[in-house]
Amino acid sequence: MYYNRKLSDSFSSLLESNGELRWLFHLVQKRPELDFLIGKNASREWISIYRGLSRVLTILNTRKPGMIKLDGDDAYKKISMGLYGLRKTSEDFSAELTKLISAVSNDSKFDRYYNNKKEGYFQTELSRQFGICRKPDDDFVVIDKEAVIGYENKDEKEEVYGNIRKSYKILQRDISLKDEKRYGRELDKKAIGNELDFLALDKQGNLLLIEYKHGSNTSGIYLSPLQIGMYFDLFNQLPRAELEKSVFEMLEQKKRIGLINPKWNAPDIKGIVPVLIISEYNDRSSAKTKYQEIMAFLRAKKGGSF
Numbered sequence: 001m002y003y004n005r006k007l008s009d010s011f012s013s014l015l016e017s018n019g020e021l022r023w024l025f026h027l028v029q030k031r032p033e034l035d036f037l038i039g040k041n042a043s044r045e046w047i048s049i050y051r052g053l054s055r056v057l058t059i060l061n062t063r064k065p066g067m068i069k070l071d072g073d074d075a076y077k078k079i080s081m082g083l084y085g086l087r088k089t090s091e092d093f094s095a096e097l098t099k100l101i102s103a104v105s106n107d108s109k110f111d112r113y114y115n116n117k118k119e120g121y122f123q124t125e126l127s128r129q130f131g132i133c134r135k136p137d138d139d140f141v142v143i144d145k146e147a148v149i150g151y152e153n154k155d156e157k158e159e160v161y162g163n164i165r166k167s168y169k170i171l172q173r174d175i176s177l178k179d180e181k182r183y184g185r186e187l188d189k190k191a192i193g194n195e196l197d198f199l200a201l202d203k204q205g206n207l208l209l210i211e212y213k214h215g216s217n218t219s220g221i222y223l224s225p226l227q228i229g230m231y232f233d234l235f236n237q238l239p240r241a242e243l244e245k246s247v248f249e250m251l252e253q254k255k256r257i258g259l260i261n262p263k264w265n266a267p268d269i270k271g272i273v274p275v276l277i278i279s280e281y282n283d284r285s286s287a288k289t290k291y292q293e294i295m296a297f298l299r300a301k302k303g304g305s306f
Helices: 022-030 074-079 094-105 108-113 119-129 154-178 218-222 224-235 240-257 287-302
Strands: 034-040 045-051 054-061 067-071 085-088 140-147 196-202 206-214 271-279
Touching: 022 034, 022 045, 022 094, 034 119, 034 140, 045 094, 045 119, 054 074, 054 094, 074 094, 119 140, 119 196, 119 206, 140 240, 154 224, 154 287, 196 240, 206 218, 206 224, 218 224, 218 287, 224 271, 224 287
Parallel strands: 206 271
Antiparallel strands: 034 045, 045 054, 054 067, 067 085, 140 196, 196 206
């Protein structure tokens, strides 16, 4: 079990000052609907550009000197097929990318990812404010997005992630059985995602496990303790020294790129704190009362510190 999404130095350097893809950083920084997601897993590493919830472009490390591969969601490939595929790192494809972004910005088929000003819009706002549009005195900084823990093999994943997820699926089922009319039927069939929306670090040294919900997502809000609780249990399974090392390596790399302000002073990590962020909260919604009921139920099942 491990967590380390730091890019290799050679790949990261493409985006850093004087890197061959530095122009891409400036392009994204100037466009409020765009943001970066960088990371790696056991088989590959990537630099992605998202427009709200949709992946416009992913730059993959081919590990061939001077070459990268451009990928993206199929919907974008249909609009700009020539943009994607193998490229030299020295190529400037800004005109093609800008043309594509302009096209989807005016296409109603893509509204649900950003233009409808719901989840994708506000996630991008949050990520940019505490990332690429960063200030040295920000309360917190975004270390990672769509954060995923890695496992050495399938057996380890089943033993750790599988068992923790199973325990939360049982709790989900019990909530439904408690009052299916109020909370929903057969909740155990509702997926609990394995990607954390944001991993952040605040000035007090809290590692923040952030799940974001839009105010219109009533069930998502009141069921969020299950989702965040699972992430909290998973991250607490990681060796603390290894987790801290990875977080600071990722933070320093993002500072070099400019995705975190270089002058932001990082404190020592003191603890892990689960966080729910809601945009455009509706006071007339039943979400708050149900959220409190779910929290009380889970504390009774898992202990008062939940």
